[in-house]
Amino acid sequence: MHRTVRDEYVGYTIDYMREVAQLAGLDLHFVPADSELDAQRLLAEGRVDIYPGLCPSPERRATYLFSRLSTGCMTGTILVRENDTRFAHEDWATLGRVRVGVEAFNPHIKLFRDKCTSQNINPECVQYNGVPALIHALDAGEVDAIVVNEFWSPAKTRCIARFAPHPVYVATLASRPDIMARINEALEQIAIHQPGFASSLYIRYFQSGSEERPLFTRDELAFLATKPRLRVAYESGRQPIIAADPETGQIQGIVADIYRQIEAFSGLAFEFVCLQETEALREMAKGRVDLLAFVLKDPHRLEQADLVASQPFLVTPMVLVTRRNGGPVRRLGLRQGYATSSVFASRHRAQSVFFESMEACTSALLAGRIDAFYTNLPNAFDLQRSNPVLKITPLNDDIVSLSCAAPASLDPRVLSIINRCIQHISAGQMDTMLLDNAAASGPVTVRLFVWHNLGLVLAGGFAIMASIVLLVWYIMHVRTQSSRRIQELLFVDQVSGLGNLNMFYREALALVQNNQHRQHALVCLDIVHFRHVNYQFGYEAGNRVLTAMGRRLRAWTGSGECCARLSGGHFACCLATRNWRELEGRLQALGEDFGRSCREQKFDSSVRLVAGIALVQNLKTPLYRWLDQANYARREVLGKPGRSFLVYNRRMQHEQQRRKTLEERLELAVRHQEFVPFFQPKVNMLDGSLVGSEALARWQHPGEGLVGPAHFIPVFEASGTIDKVDFCIYEGVCRCLQEWRQQGLQVRPVSCNFSAISFRRANFVQRIVETADRYGIPRNLLELELTESAFTNNAQVLASRMRKLTKEGFAISVDDFGCGYSSLGQLQHLRPQILKLDRSFISNGLSTQQARLILSAVISLAKGLDVDLVCEGVETREQIEALIALGCQVGQGFYYARPMPAEDFARILEKGFLK
Structure with a gap:
């Protein structure tokens, strides 16, 4: 249960008791309590009449009446901070070595201790008064885990175990049998006529x-x-x-x-x-x-x-x-x-x-x-x-x-x-x-x-x-x-009042076939971050948004047009349009109207309306193909800040087919080792000596030849499969390093790029270590590189992985440093060994005295933190001289060499320097 920004209560117990009240003819007013003990005190003092969700005991039955039927099941839940990687699921052994916060006077303390005894552990328990105090203690680091009687996990926490499930009942004072009789009758009606009611609430909230x-x-x-x-x-x-x-x-x-x-x-x-x-x-x-x-x-x-x-x-x-x-x-x-x-x-x-x-x-x-x-x-x-x-x-x-x-x-x-x-x-x-x-x-x-x-x-x-x-x-x-x-x-969709997908196919097909003289467009609309509305304002508010959207779309569509709700915040429209300018104007007006409504209701500014559009051009093409195209354009516009709608075009069609072809080829490409590393040297700009290299992905495609990373990396990042490419390149680097060492070459460290998706894999550290060991590569020859922007989500999880890899002897490099996501606190938290300055510092940061001062400060910061610095994008002699003057020694860029195949780079290793 929680209170929305509109001061309304929502949650499992709230909805359950509202249904009971409606059937029992009760007028309910909800009173907040800080803890179960506080709620019992309010009930004992007569300041509330009902406490839903109490577990009976012989002592409590002497004071309270309990309903004949339970209203659900509660369970002990153990929560830890979301970034705490020490715990696995059901990890009682680790739990036994940490401080655990528990709610004072809560019966679950005994149940928790009994569970600990059965697991042969004895954690240090610290008592707090109420769940909010527990959550604050966990967030502040006073305890490592907390025990609550909840199914839900608050923000910035995650559940590692549940224990001791037990039924809970509605309780009233023993002096109010009149209320309990009405509650019992209502609960029996729910059990008989709505057997899935409790389950539906569980799905909604838990x-x-x-x-x-x-x-x-x-x-x-x-x-x-x-x-x-x-x-x-x-x-x-x-x-x-x-x-x-x-x-x-x-x-x-x-x-x-x-x-x-x-x-x-x-x-x-x-x-x-x-x-x-x-x-x-x-x-x-x-x-x-x-x-x-x-x-x-x-x-x-x-x-x-x-x-x-x-x-x-x-x-x-x-x-x-x-x-x-x-x-x-x-x-x-x-x-x-x-x-x-x-x-x-x-x-x-x-x-x-x-x-x-x-x-x-x-x-x-x-x-x-x-x-x-x-x-x-x-x-x-x-x-x-x-x-x-x-x-x-x-x-x-x-x-x-x-x-x-x-x-x-x-x-x-x-x-x-x-x-x-x-x-x-x-x-x-x-x-x-x-x-x-x-x-x-x-x-x-x-x-x-x-x-x-x-x-x-x-x-x-x-x-x-x-x-x-x-x-x-x-x-x-x-x-x-x-x-x-x-x-x-x-x-008919029962919330918005619009047609559903089935109705949309039926009506849209008839409209298109019966009005072939008119130009039609299929539009997929999406309320971005609609879930935020449900969470912040409650599901009733979310339903009101959908109902209002239904009225808005019915008024917005005219004769010879139709609209429907597909699912969630997704809607579809079949529109008759004379030209693009007219359609653009209608969509802008609709978006502005929706935006005004959101502002009036004080929704988060990220809640907005976007649209993907497909122009119906060939009546022989099945209608669902056009809907699929509109849906593809809708997904495309989500990745373009500042845009509200896009029309599916030939470029998207080619891109969609290209993405599909690439995704289908991925498994075979990995198996055949088609992804190969190209090496770009890192050079000491003072004397031209080689200090290392960066491995960059190339695809040796059997039909298209050598394919650059810009053509395939975004596709696999979007599909969540980029880790397969990352590890294919990493293994190729280890293979090259093994061959060069066997040839007696003086090998320098190679940095390998990894996506945030790879870093978040549970077995990432283990795979890195095992691959290096399988090829016999010393850890100091491998640098693991992650772009700075990857830390905008789950920064602490990634930082934990980085610390483990550092302990294993690998160097960690943060790429594109300074491109807009950094902060000094984040840098202190990540503790990389190497920073690679974003190329924008080099291309734009050497033209004015002010820009040079900023770049000089970044270089001084890196030196003060004992972090090595690499300047990317070096293309001219003038840039090299300016960077040396500012105190940066290592550079990488086209001035020295473009990325090259392994056999070409081996010849540079033999010489050991570049001019």
Whole structure:
């Protein structure tokens, strides 16, 4: 629970009690308390009537009445500072050696001590009065960890362990049985009519949505350090869940994106192979396949196949598939080996016919050998797209969950790591996966309306996903009495009042086809940092923004146009426009109107409206392609400060295709060592002697020849895969150093560039050390270089990595120093051994006396901190003389040499100097 900037209370308990109050006819006024002890005091003194969230005990039952049903579950949570890298997940051993803050008079003190006793640890406990005091003590460094009764992690903290979950109840004074009777009745109504209510609140307020990275146990980290590569089997033709692109062969779909996110979180590597399930199980038994990409979580089937499943990442309804205008179901196709098959068979008087695969069921249905079969909604969606003769009938209550599965013999740490990553995929990341794959999969049919809710079922945990699906199917169950309401749910977003993605495809397609004489544009709108509104002002405020945006867009669009809400703060419009100037003016007016509204409501200035635009030019191109292009332009404008909208153009088209081609080639390029280091000398400007070099990435592309870094590094940085290039270059440097030393050359230190993505990998330090040791390279010959701008996020995490590497004997260099992100405090915190002055100092900083004074001060600062200084971008003799006069000795730039291949640089090593 927290108070928004508008002085409104939001949170799990607040929403729960508001629902109770509405059902019980109570008028609630929330009173803040500093701690649980303070809340009990307010209740005992009669200053409050209700305390929701109290754990009963014999002593408390003598004073208070407790509700018959609990309102949720609380758990002990151990928090540490977000930049404290000493702790792994469930790291009780380290916890036993530090100071731990606990809340005075809180029952969890005993539970925490009991847990410590079971772990054979005895940490020093320091008591504080209330959670705010605990958080302040942690932030100030008075303690190393704190224990709270919360699911959430405040800013600048992270959770390393949870313990002792227990139910909590609503409490009143024993003298108020009248209030408790009404509360008990309300809680019973919630339990009967809203069984998923508590789960929905848990997902809203406690499910990981901060996009923080998962924390692994030390045992899991040791496994990840082995750089495991896992083969994942998937069945063909499961778009938009998972499928191979028919043109490129690249694996795509929602499940594929989930696996890529797991890779980014953990460092696991997945290789996908297309196999039918029966063949995949045979290959798995031989040790040639490690995981099934997704399976129905059927306990009977899993036990029969000796498989272990991960946590669910998708819940989907089951449907009955028949032929259109088919007769009664006399022969029912069922999957062999599934417990659910016997359940479905019992519902029909039909003959059961068993098949090994869903494809066999489909073939039998199309050939008339069976009349129907059951499958899950994504499979049915894919089948109906390719076989329009099929009819899909939704069932009332049947849902299934999808998980990945592994043989029982596989190292259990694999699923443990995967489960931890699934828990940390945020709603925002799920929204993006859904939007990208929904656009690629085209429009859906009315009978498949649940598919547009897939973002909801993907975005949360299993319980709430199940309740959402059950709610939808309950609505279908009563559709004969409320068909108008169902049609509204089919096509209308319930918050904004606009159409949803399904409605948008339907309306936009009709508008474009029926008005071919008019120019149309698809516009993807995005409320940037919409999450900030939810957090700062509460979810009700966020919903008000969406509702107002719906009204604004309805007024903004005219006759022959349509608009819809896609997900989160994303909207789409199909506009009729005469020319670009008119469209530009409309978008500017819309953005200004939205900006005024944000300022009036005192939202953060970063909350703004941006748009990506695609001009519809070829009616033969599917509508979802245009939406995909508009969405690509929307993402492009997010990276361009000062711009509010961009039109998808030929350059973006080429860039999009180029990026896609590069990303598809990356794995093969790394395997074939196509990324090679080029070396640019670092020279003592006083005498021309060689003091070292910097390794710069080049791509020896088999089709395009030598490709410079500007053409591929931004692509891989954006996709989060640049670390693969970094380590490919680093290993190439180690290989060169090994060869030069074997040749008897006098080798100088080489600096290797690493992205912030690489530095943040949990096994980064270990990989650096192991690679150097494998090639027998002394640590003093390797400098690890990171750009200064990388420290704008997670500076303390990166600094911790730098300290570890320094202890291992590596020199750390900060590149582009002075380009706008530094501060003296940050420099003191990072403690690098080498600073590389940004080339702008050289190109622009030697023209005036004032500029020279500034540069001289930077050089003096580096000397005072005992940090070596390298001046980049040296191109003229005049610059060299000026730098020497200012006290800088080491330079690097085109004046001495351009980056060169290893064989050319070896000749410079032989001479040992450059003129």
